[in-house]
Amino acid sequence: MKRNWTRILVVALVAMGLMTGLTFPAFAAPAQKNLILATTTSTQDSGLLDVLIPIFEKKTGYFVKTIAVGSGQAMAMGQKGEADVLLVHSPAAEKKFIADGFGIDRLIVMHNDFIIVGPPSDPAGVKGMKSAPEAVRQIAAKGALFLSRGDNSGTHAKEKDLWKKAGVNPEGQKFYQQTGLGMGQTLNVAAEKKGYTLADRGTYLSLKKNLGMDILVEGDKTLLNIYHVIVVNPEKFPKVNAPAARAYADFVVSKDVQALIGKFGVDKYGSPLFFPDAGKPDND
Amino acid sequence: MELILEGIKKAIWLLVTFDPEVLGITWLSLKVSGLATFFSLFIGISLGTVVALARFPGRRLVVSLINTGMGVPPVVVGLFVTIFLWRNGPLGFFELLYTPTAIILAQAVIATPIVAGISLASIQKLPEALRLQILALGATRVQMVWMLIREARLPLLAAVMAGFGGVISEVGASIMVGGNIKGYTRVLTTATVMETGKGNFDIAIALGVILLIFTFCINAILTGIQQRERPR
Numbered sequence: 001m002k003r004n005w006t007r008i009l010v011v012a013l014v015a016m017g018l019m020t021g022l023t024f025p026a027f028a029a030p031a032q033k034n035l036i037l038a039t040t041t042s043t044q045d046s047g048l049l050d051v052l053i054p055i056f057e058k059k060t061g062y063f064v065k066t067i068a069v070g071s072g073q074a075m076a077m078g079q080k081g082e083a084d085v086l087l088v089h090s091p092a093a094e095k096k097f098i099a100d101g102f103g104i105d106r107l108i109v110m111h112n113d114f115i116i117v118g119p120p121s122d123p124a125g126v127k128g129m130k131s132a133p134e135a136v137r138q139i140a141a142k143g144a145l146f147l148s149r150g151d152n153s154g155t156h157a158k159e160k161d162l163w164k165k166a167g168v169n170p171e172g173q174k175f176y177q178q179t180g181l182g183m184g185q186t187l188n189v190a191a192e193k194k195g196y197t198l199a200d201r202g203t204y205l206s207l208k209k210n211l212g213m214d215i216l217v218e219g220d221k222t223l224l225n226i227y228h229v230i231v232v233n234p235e236k237f238p239k240v241n242a243p244a245a246r247a248y249a250d251f252v253v254s255k256d257v258q259a260l261i262g263k264f265g266v267d268k269y270g271s272p273l274f275f276p277d278a279g280k281p282d283n284d
Numbered sequence: 285m286e287l288i289l290e291g292i293k294k295a296i297w298l299l300v301t302f303d304p305e306v307l308g309i310t311w312l313s314l315k316v317s318g319l320a321t322f323f324s325l326f327i328g329i330s331l332g333t334v335v336a337l338a339r340f341p342g343r344r345l346v347v348s349l350i351n352t353g354m355g356v357p358p359v360v361v362g363l364f365v366t367i368f369l370w371r372n373g374p375l376g377f378f379e380l381l382y383t384p385t386a387i388i389l390a391q392a393v394i395a396t397p398i399v400a401g402i403s404l405a406s407i408q409k410l411p412e413a414l415r416l417q418i419l420a421l422g423a424t425r426v427q428m429v430w431m432l433i434r435e436a437r438l439p440l441l442a443a444v445m446a447g448f449g450g451v452i453s454e455v456g457a458s459i460m461v462g463g464n465i466k467g468y469t470r471v472l473t474t475a476t477v478m479e480t481g482k483g484n485f486d487i488a489i490a491l492g493v494i495l496l497i498f499t500f501c502i503n504a505i506l507t508g509i510q511q512r513e514r515p516r
Contacts (some may be wrong), residue, residue, distance in 0.1 A: 210485065
């Protein structure tokens with residue numbers, strides 16, 4: 001009996017050891033095959049990347065490692081040379097990223113829009129307002145709860161921009177709370193607490209059924225949400241896989257893929273989640 | 285409540301229909317956490333035994349460090365492992381970040397102090413006289429240590445369970461060093477986080493239920509081995 005116990009354990013351990021060697025082909029994979037794509041959570045959470053990445057991998061033979069984080073973190077990865085290509089939506093920060101020499105070839109890919117969502121009872125009475133900065137100013141004036149991402153994401157950058165345009169500094173005020181979470185989780189927190197928040201339309205649409213929150217402000221020009229693809233500068237970081245990064249950038253702005261982006265989500269939500277923009281004049 | 289029932293139904297459905305993606309994620313979870321536990325057993329039991337039996341200056345400090353290590357948040361381990369594995373970091377030339385190997389590494393770091401701490405306590409609890417008696421019967425030092433480990437095997441199996449339970453349920457380090465890449469480094473916990481973020485609560489609950497089912501089965505097997513010998 002005693003012997004048995006040891007034997008079972010030894011056999012199990014040896015079997016597990018063998019499994020490592022046999023089942024991780026990645027040990028031998030050539031490094032140049034890997035492409036690290038740092039992107040925002042909205043592209044992953046909406047399911048868009050699940051459609052695009054397999055096509056790219058099949059076409060080019062590269063293996064894409066998608067790291068879905070906020071735009072701020074994605075650019076921080078780029079600044080350390082820890083990503084090859086970025087798909088982000090934080091124009092002001094992107095321009096600084098390019099100006100500082102961390103990235104090259106910044107191309108416009110697509111857009112959708114941000115919306116201000118809140119409880120249907122709308123305690124601050126912002127429903128239907130045409131100006132987003134005015135709406136947030138009114139939310140602040142009424143002291144109605146506003147949930148911020150607070151995570152340096154593209155959405156958070158846009159939200160800070162709105163406060164600036166409204167001439168309100170919400171930091172440290174009682175009505176203003178920061179979740180530090182992704183868009184989906186922040187929407188859930190806002191729904192639970194009956195607060196307002198700024199969200200991208202795609203994430204809101206995909207979560208809508210469980211939320212019980214309404215779109216209150218939309219359509220303002222300042223609420224445009226533009227996505228760019230950026231190749232991380234290989235001259236600054238020799239380990240960056242520049243050929244793969246370029247191939248990916250070319251891929252997302254190609255005609256076929258742009259058409260795919262324009263159709264994505266129509267079957268599920270009745271309208272597209274993203275609108276293709278490649279080749280259009282880019283003011284941002 | 286309805287949502288939870290819905291999730292449990294979904295879990296069963298995903299399992300009985302052998303959903304290839306869920307099976308892949310489950311298999312990767314078990315493999316990664318199993319291997320991480322396996323490596324942590326070697327280092328943890330060795331470390332625990334040495335510290336339990338040896339007397340040296342600063343021993344108390346080492347014991348305190350091991351005990352603190354048992355409670356280190358996985359996300360802190362994940363952060364440090366990430367910094368080391370960055371391609372411009374000290375271990376960057378291995379190209380390990382965002383691979384299953386990176387998750388195994390991080391989880392082994394998390395599990396090792398747990399295994400070491402429990403080993404330490406269980407070996408130390410053995411009566412001093414036993415050690416002397418084994419040596420008196422003519423055993424070599426290596427044989428003596430082996431006998432002691434065998435003698436402490438019941439609590440040591442508890443160490444295996446605690447270590448495995450700690451890493452298979454861990455999410456912070458896995459998502460940081462693995463990146464939650466579909467079909468490659470996506471494990472049950474990171475997939476649960478992602479599906480929650482997507483608002484697919486039923487799938488998130490289903491993944492949670494699958495995780496519970498498998499950890500229960502593994503713990504039941506280990507407990508079976510542990511308790512079998514009791515009435516000697």
